[in-house]
Amino acid sequence: MLPVGEIRRLARQTLQGRWKEAALLNIIPVLIGFLIVGGAAATFSFFNPDFFNNDLIFGGNPNTDATFSMNIREIISNILTILFATGVSYTLLDMVRNPNYEIVPLKDSLQVFRKGYTIPVLGMYILQWIYMFLWSLLFVIPGIVKSFSYAQTYFIYKDATESGHYLSPTECITRSRELMDGYKWKLFVLELSFIGWHFLGALTLGLGYLFITPYIETSKAIFYEDLLRSR
Template sequence: MYWSRPLLKDNAKKVLSGNYWRVFAVCLLTSLLGGNFKFDFNFSTDQWNSFRYDYSLSGLFGSLVFGVFSVLFVVGLLWSIFVSNPVEVGQNRFMMENRAGFPPVESMFSAFRGKEQYLNVVKVMFQLRLEIFLWTLLCFIPGIYKSYQYYYVPYLLAENPYMSYSRAKELSIAMTNDEKMEIFVLDISFFGWLFLGAMLCGVGVLFVIPYQQATYAELYAAARTKAFALGVTGPDELADFTRY
C-alpha cells in the first residue's frame, strides 16, 4: 500500500499550515452549495416516503403541502445534479492544486469553465450517484462496497473533466483494489472530530471539513502514484491538474 493514515493526516496538516483559512473559505462555500453534503438518491427517497406515510394530511391544505414538497424535491434533485456535483469536483481540484501552491478560489468552479467538460462532469457524476443508488436498492452492503470501489471518480474528473464514466470506474477500481477497507477506516477516523464539531451546535463541523478534505487529497495523490506504478494510466490521461 502506498499510504498510511498517520502519513496522510500529517501531510494534510502541513498543507494547511499557513493556508487554513483560504481552504476553509472554499470548503464553506462548497458546503453552502451542497457539494460537501450530497443530495443522495436514497436519502431523497426516504425523505419522500417519510412525508407520504408519516404525515397524512387531507383536503386542500394537504394537497398544497404535497405540491410544495414535490417542487422542493425536484428542485433539490436538479440542484444536486447540475450544481452540487460539479462543485464537489471543483473542490477536489482546488484541494489537489492547493498541495503544490496557492490556487485561486475560482478553481472550485473549474467544472463550469467550458460547456463540453461541464456537461461531461454532470453526466458522469449523475451516472455515479445513480449506479450506487441502484446497488443500494439490492442491499445496503453492495451500495457501500460500490461507493468505495468508485471512490476516486470525482477526483479523476477533477483532473480530467473529459473522462468517460466507464474509464473513470475502471481506473477507480484499480486504484482502490485491496484498499477499500483501509479507506473506510480512514473515513470513520474523522468521526471523533466530527462528533466534537457537532457538539458545538453543528458549527464546529465546518472547521473539521478542511482537514478532512486535505487528507482526502493526499489519499488521491497516493492512489494516483499507485495507478502510475501499475501502468494503468499515465501523464497523457492524468496531467497533474495543469492541462485544463
C-alpha cells in the same frame, strides 16, 4: 500505502498557514447545503435513496407533498454542492501536488464551471448515483462498498482531461473501480477516522465544515496521490 495517521498528518502539514484560504474556498458549497436544506446533514449529502421511497412514488404517505418538496430541495442542493465541492477537491489536489499553489477562493471554487467540466461532472454524479442505488437494492452494504469503488472518479477525470485524454463518465467510473481494487477498506478507515469531526460539524449546524472539509478533502487528495504511486 501510507498509514491513515500519516495521511492526516500530511494533510495538516499541507494546510499549515493556509487554513483561512481553504475555508474561504469552501464557503460556497457549505452555504449551499446550509441555506437550501439546512443543517450539517445536508451539506455534503451526495446520495439520497429516499427519493425513490415507495410512499413517495405511490402516494401512500399523507405528507407526500412536504416530503417531495424536501427531496427536490435536497436534489438541488446536491447538484450545486457537487459542482462546487468538486472544484474544491480539485484545488486541494493541486495544492497537494504543488505546495506553492496560490488559492484564489472564489475563482478556484468555480473551477468546474470555468474549465467546462460541468456536464461531465454531473454525468459522473448521476451515473454513480444510479449504480449505487441499484447496488443498494441488494441490501445497503453493496451500495456502500461501491461508493468506495467509485471514490476516485472525479480525480481520474481531472487528470485525464488535463493530460489531453478524453474519458467518458463511464470510463472514469470503471478506472476508479480498478484503481480502488484492494484499497476500499483503506479509504473506509480514513473516512471513519473523521467521524469525530463530523459530529463537530453537526454541533456547529454545518458551519464547522468550513474548516473540517478542507482537512478531509486534502487527506483524500493525498490518499489519491499515494494510490497512484502504489500502482
